[in-house]
Structures are given as structure tokens and as C-alpha cells.
Amino acid sequence: MIRIEELHKSYRMGSNNLHVLKGINLDIKEGEFVSIMGSSGSGKSTLLNIIGMLDEAEKGSYVLDGVPIKNLSEKKAAVYRNKFLGFIFQSFNLINYKNATENVALPLYYQGMSRKLRKEKALYYLEKVGLADWAHHLPSELSGGQKQRVAIARALASEPKVLLADEPTGALDTKTSNEVMEFLQGINDEGKTILVVTHEQDIANMTKRIVMLKDGKIVEDKFIEQVRASQYV
Numbered sequence: 001m002i003r004i005e006e007l008h009k010s011y012r013m014g015s016n017n018l019h020v021l022k023g024i025n026l027d028i029k030e031g032e033f034v035s036i037m038g039s040s041g042s043g044k045s046t047l048l049n050i051i052g053m054l055d056e057a058e059k060g061s062y063v064l065d066g067v068p069i070k071n072l073s074e075k076k077a078a079v080y081r082n083k084f085l086g087f088i089f090q091s092f093n094l095i096n097y098k099n100a101t102e103n104v105a106l107p108l109y110y111q112g113m114s115r116k117l118r119k120e121k122a123l124y125y126l127e128k129v130g131l132a133d134w135a136h137h138l139p140s141e142l143s144g145g146q147k148q149r150v151a152i153a154r155a156l157a158s159e160p161k162v163l164l165a166d167e168p169t170g171a172l173d174t175k176t177s178n179e180v181m182e183f184l185q186g187i188n189d190e191g192k193t194i195l196v197v198t199h200e201q202d203i204a205n206m207t208k209r210i211v212m213l214k215d216g217k218i219v220e221d222k223f224i225e226q227v228r229a230s231q232y233v
């Protein structure tokens, strides 16, 4: 689903060049549930943004579902982004003056879907995340966990192949974080490929594979069974 080879990324800051990703190789198959871990500044968000086609690498190759993502026109990139990728953010990124249904339906509007179908889909996915009774509530009337579930419904409504989540539990307490992760586990059980950026081991332990970044390189890449075996010795 995702194949990355020798990926490099630098940021230019004045006369300085900050080399953030230094030759990343990563292969993620359909249906995997992967966490990207690493300390602050290790390049996790930079990598996720490149995978999410929100940013471009300067060197290396990235193939998403068989499509080489390089030198795509902005228009084509936007089409692939909508078709392949769903995003979940730490701060939910909901629109405050729109209710839950309208928030979930909004990306479908930009995809040109009819009003009737948008509403049907939004209600279907709100029901799927257990928020059917909250469809007409504004974000300010929802708890943090409920807001994140609206954001998950919004990401799922476009029926993307891959869900990308940058610190999805970063703004939530432990109990709610676990609920959101259990929810993502359920979606993964249905076959969705999911990538989560986190700096919390407990959150990463709820995924199926942990990729550890350090100083712009992958220093560890283990399936959860291997991680558990090493944690309990």
C-alpha cells in the first residue's frame, strides 16, 4: 500500500539546512496498523505529512497504492489525496459553528457529492462511531473523545484506503485515549490500513507494528509480538 525508499527531507532555515529525514525505507501493506514513534523532533510528523501528500520529499521514492507520488500536478495530488487518504489530528480540526453531521459531510461537499448522499453518508458514519444521537450537536457540546470520534467519522466518510493520525490521543485523558485507540483497532479489524504518530508507548502498544524514528532514521521496526516479547523479558 505504501512503499518508501531512501526518502530524504530537509528544511532550509536561513543559511542553515536542517536534514530531518535521512534515508527512510518503509513498506506498509494493506490492512496494517502501524505506529510511528520517536522523541520530539525526530521527524515523525514530517514523515506522516509526506505520506499524507501534504509535503514533498526532496529525494527518494514514495509509491502509494501503486501510484508513484512525485512531480504530480497539484490538481492530481489533490485527487489522490482525497481518494486514498483520511486524516485525523490531535486538535480534531472540527469547524466550531457546524454541527457533527455538517462537519462529517463537509469533505464530501468538496468531492461534489449530492446534498442527500452527503447527509446519508454523514449519518451512517456518525452512527458507526456511536454518535448517532449527537448528530445535531456542535463541537462545543461534545467531550474530547466525542470530538475525535466525529473527526474519525469525517475521515472515514470519504472511504479512504489509508487513515493517517498525527497524535490522535494527544489531547485526551488516558481512558478516552484508550477508547479512541480501541475504536481505531475495530476499524483496522475491518481491513483499513492505519498509521498513527505517537510518542506514547502505551498508545503504540495498541497498534500491530511499531516503527521507531531517531534523528531522521528508522532505528527499529517491529511487530507488536516482538515488542511485547522484549518488554516482558
Ligand SMILES: Nc1ncnc2c1ncn2[C@@H]1O[C@H](COP(=O)(O)OP(=O)(O)OP(=O)(O)O)[C@@H](O)[C@H]1O
Pocket (backbone or CB within 6 Å): 011, 012, 013, 018, 020, 038, 039, 040, 041, 042, 043, 044, 045, 046, 047, 199
Ligand atoms: N516547516 C518547517 N520548517 C522548518 N523546520 C521544520 C519544519 N517542520 C518541522 N521542522 C523541524 O524538523 C524537525 C522534525 O520535526 P517533526 O515535526 O517532523 O518532528 P516530530 O518527531 O513530529 O516532533 P514532535 O513530536 O515534537 O511533533 C524539528 O527539528 C522541527 O523543528
